[in-house]
Amino acid sequence: MTAFEEMGILPEIAKAVDEMEWTLPTDIQAEAVPLILGGGDVLMAAETGSGKTGAFCLPVLQIVWETMYDTSSKKASANKAANSFMLCAKDMGSEAQVSNDGLKIESKNPRAWQGVRTNKGVKRTDDGNNKFYYEAYFSDAGLARVGWSFDFATLDLGTDRNGWGFGGTGKKSNSKNFENYGVAFGDRGDVIGNLLDLDAGTISWYKNGEDLGVAYRLTPQQCSQTFFPTVCTKNAMISVNFQQQDNAKYKVPPRFNWVSHFLNTNKVVSNRKIEESGVSNENKHTGAPKAIILEPSRELAEQTFQCLQKFKKYLHGDVKILLVVGGVNIKDQLEDLRSGVDIIVATPGRLIDFVDKGNVNVNNCHFYIIDEIDGLLQQGNRDLIVRLHSMIPRMFDDGKRLQMIVCSATLHNFDVKKLAEKIMYFPTWVDLKGEDSVPETVHHIVLRVDPREDFFWKSLKRQIVTDGVHAKDHLNYSQPNAETLSEAVKKMKGEFVVKAIDSLKIDQAIIFCRTKLDCDNLENYLNTVGGGEYQYLCAIDGARNPKNNYSCVCLHSDRRPQERTANLEYFKARKCKFLICTDVAARGIDVKGVPFVIQVTLPDEKANYVHRIGRVGRAERMGLAISLVSCIPEKVWYHSNCNSRGKNCFNTRLTTEGGCCIWYNELQLLADIEESLNCTIQTIGPDFKIEVNEFDGKVVYGQKKKAGTGINYASHVEQLSDVVSKLSKLEEEAQLNFLNLRYMKKSS
Ligand SMILES: *[C@@H]1O[C@H](CO)[C@@H](O)[C@H](O)[C@H]1NC(C)=O
Numbered sequence: 001m002t003a004f005e006e007m008g009i010l011p012e013i014a015k016a017v018d019e020m021e022w023t024l025p026t027d028i029q030a031e032a033v034p035l036i037l038g039g040g041d042v043l044m045a046a047e048t049g050s051g052k053t054g055a056f057c058l059p060v061l062q063i064v065w066e067t068m069y070d071t072s073s074k075k076a077s078a079n080k081a082a083n084s085f086m087l088c089a090k091d092m093g094s095e096a097q098v099s100n101d102g103l104k105i106e107s108k109n110p111r112a113w114q115g116v117r118t119n120k121g122v123k124r125t126d127d128g129n130n131k132f133y134y135e136a137y138f139s140d141a142g143l144a145r146v147g148w149s150f151d152f153a154t155l156d157l158g159t160d161r162n163g164w165g166f167g168g169t170g171k172k173s174n175s176k177n178f179e180n181y182g183v184a185f186g187d188r189g190d191v192i193g194n195l196l197d198l199d200a201g202t203i204s205w206y207k208n209g210e211d212l213g214v215a216y217r218l219t220p221q222q223c224s225q226t227f228f229p230t231v232c233t234k235n236a237m238i239s240v241n242f243q244q245q246d247n248a249k250y251k252v253p254p255r256f257n258w259v260s261h262f263l264n265t266n267k268v269v270s271n272r273k274i275e276e277s278g279v280s281n282e283n284k285h286t287g288a289p290k291a292i293i294l295e296p297s298r299e300l301a302e303q304t305f306q307c308l309q310k311f312k313k314y315l316h317g318d319v320k321i322l323l324v325v326g327g328v329n330i331k332d333q334l335e336d337l338r339s340g341v342d343i344i345v346a347t348p349g350r351l352i353d354f355v356d357k358g359n360v361n362v363n364n365c366h367f368y369i370i371d372e373i374d375g376l377l378q379q380g381n382r383d384l385i386v387r388l389h390s391m392i393p394r395m396f397d398d399g400k401r402l403q404m405i406v407c408s409a410t411l412h413n414f415d416v417k418k419l420a421e422k423i424m425y426f427p428t429w430v431d432l433k434g435e436d437s438v439p440e441t442v443h444h445i446v447l448r449v450d451p452r453e454d455f456f457w458k459s460l461k462r463q464i465v466t467d468g469v470h471a472k473d474h475l476n477y478s479q480p481n482a483e484t485l486s487e488a489v490k491k492m493k494g495e496f497v498v499k500a501i502d503s504l505k506i507d508q509a510i511i512f513c514r515t516k517l518d519c520d521n522l523e524n525y526l527n528t529v530g531g532g533e534y535q536y537l538c539a540i541d542g543a544r545n546p547k548n549n550y551s552c553v554c555l556h557s558d559r560r561p562q563e564r565t566a567n568l569e570y571f572k573a574r575k576c577k578f579l580i581c582t583d584v585a586a587r588g589i590d591v592k593g594v595p596f597v598i599q600v601t602l603p604d605e606k607a608n609y610v611h612r613i614g615r616v617g618r619a620e621r622m623g624l625a626i627s628l629v630s631c632i633p634e635k636v637w638y639h640s641n642c643n644s645r646g647k648n649c650f651n652t653r654l655t656t657e658g659g660c661c662i663w664y665n666e667l668q669l670l671a672d673i674e675e676s677l678n679c680t681i682q683t684i685g686p687d688f689k690i691e692v693n694e695f696d697g698k699v700v701y702g703q704k705k706k707a708g709t710g711i712n713y714a715s716h717v718e719q720l721s722d723v724v725s726k727l728s729k730l731e732e733e734a735q736l737n738f739l740n741l742r743y744m745k746k747s748s
């Protein structure tokens with residue numbers, strides 16, 4: 001298996017890559033390829049020569065190929081989209097975004113309302129069972145109107161006679177008649193129930209379970225029509241819940257007798273508008289690319305085109321790639337377009353020409369890739385980029401959303417950032433620049449953990465449950481062998497985490513552990529020490545002991561996705577003090593500017609050291625990163641050969657003997673890190689007294705030098721759920737990658 005296959009690249013493509021003598025992914029490829037394969041928008045800082053062309057061409061070619069030839073996955077997702085009741089990106093205001101599952105809408109526009117209707121509506125039948133109810137709720141405070149409309153009504157709910165809305169300011173509206181009704185809503189956590197009773201002919205709303213009374217009485221003529229759940233928002237995010245799956249229980253179940261109608265085919269009617277617009281391009285090759293790659297120059301476009309041609313060499317079935325650049329005979333290009341195209345690599349002028357004349361149809365374009373966007377912007381292509389984006393659908397019939405990849409030499413450019421924010425969907429930033437330099441706002445220190453000098457591990461009253469690699473070893477405290485010392489280090493580290501928290505009065509930190517098991521053990525230990533309700537509690541259960549000085553949540557891929565999302569939200573909302581996570585779990589999440597990071601174990605990749613400690617400090621706020629470094633080899637789990645990837649694996653033999661453990665040499669890792677950073681990392685003693693001379697002796701970590709206002713996170717939690725769900729996959733890959741990369745580096 002090649003290193004590219006380890007990242008999830010198809011063997012056929014990997015083979016072609018191998019022939020090009022690319023043996024190892026570049027840094028940018030290693031970061032970006034899995035993210036793009038995972039389906040997310042990616043914004044990467046990368047220059048020519050960094051391997052960025054491969055970073056986007058490989059996964060894009062692969063996904064385009066898969067959608068064309070891997071019919072099994074196509075059917076599955078089409079079925080899902082056909083059956084589910086969801087907010088429909090095709091029947092939505094132009095500046096809003098809906099989530100992949102079709103259950104959330106967000107608009108960042110503070111001036112104009114952005115509305116969305118569902119893909120299907122409901123209709124009365126004669127069975128006398130016609131109460132339709134859905135919930136809308138708010139993860140951020142913001143303006144919203146929720147209710148029902150016909151599919152020909154304006155999306156600006158309640159401003160014509162065909163829509164009935166209830167607004168956050170406590171007003172109901174129909175035909176632009178805004179009248180007082182119920183109470184105001186829109187606070188974080190508010191749940192609005194929308195009841196359409198087509199037996200009684202009424203529309204009413206509920207707030208957090210409380211019945212606000214009948215708002216509208218409908219005419220019999222109105223009652224015979226198809227109603228669509230409709231929500232609209234201004235600068236806010238709204239989630240909806242149709243209780244169409246068993247796992248989507250109502251947050252506040254309605255008190256009246258209620259049966260889910262959203263899957264009752266007698267009552268569910270498809271949205272005419274959507275059906276009409278959805279049929280135009282199915283399976284028609286002609287001029288309807290699945291991916292568009294914009295390049296600032298003809299030369300770059302040609303290079304990218306050549307790259308794709310080489311990558312597809314061994315793929316079964318053709319993927320048609322077309323170069324659309326100026327200076328080439330238009331007739332020939334049109335000829336090529338007519339014979340079908342899957343990926344277009346283009347310079348903007350010629351492409352938009354074709355699009356405007358109808359020679360290129362963007363209705364099926366799943367990927368919009370903008371290479372060297374800084375160059376394109378300098379040429380004055382901003383409006384063109386935005387215009388093209390506005391023509392491409394955000395969501396497709398197969399339930400997939402438009403995926404964007406944007407490359408720029410730097411991401412720290414105002415115009416690039418602003419444009420990315422406007423057109424991308426919560427992009428993950430891949431910025432490897434300056435990776436080897438520690439930001440000025442980060443103070444990082446090392447605490448050496450030496451069980452041969454410090455003996456408190458022999459007499460601990462309470463102690464952390466360790467990872468069990470020494471469970472079968474003969475340990476003797478009075479005459480410690482290597483195994484005993486290794487076990488001692490694990491116990492000492494657990495203790496030092498607590499000590500660090502106490503001595504430095506840490507009330508907010510990210511704590512990095514090497515494995516998922518280490519994360520779990522530390523979580524339990526902190527809860528034990530804190531005297532909390534500790535057994536396997538997670539944020540979802542909402543039952544934390546607020547007095548727990550060590551309140552923490554845990555983020556790694558063995559936790560259920562909802563739990564991970566909730567835990568992250570919990571930490572960001574500062575409802576608990578500590579976020580315990582693995583490197584991979586941390587990779588995709590946007591938590592920065594925390595005052596402290598604790599590394600229970602150094603990362604096995606040097607680059608991760610800077611990633612981790614880069615989480616602390618920002619602007620003028622100092623952050624402190626503390627690394628616990630063992631002075632003796634520590635035996636740890638390493639499930640690289642393991643079929644179960646570590647689940648229920650108790651094979652404590654070394655990997656060299658077919659087992660699942662290695663001896664971890666942290667002093668060596670520390671030396672590597674210091675060498676690559678060209679510095680000696682300051683060491684502190686177990687008293688955690690830190691020399692702060694460098695910082696005027698007045699540093700308070702996490703606070704501004706002048707009258708700080710504390711840390712304020714943007715509430716990005718909801719939008720992270722997608723990223724978090726990708727982590728499981730990444731994490732598995734990372735474990736596998738590591739051995740493979742190590743091996744290849746050594747042998748090359
Ligand atoms: C541990 O080592 C000491 C010193 O060598 C020895 O006296 C003792 O018997 C050992 N204990 C066990 C349980 O092996």
Ligand SMILES: *[C@@H]1O[C@H](CO)[C@@H](O)[C@H](O)[C@H]1NC(C)=O
Nearest residue numbers: 436674675676677678679680
């Ligand atoms: C490392 O740092 C020293 C002084 O701090 C400096 O003289 C030297 O040039 C640096 N080496 C590299 C490779 O940057």
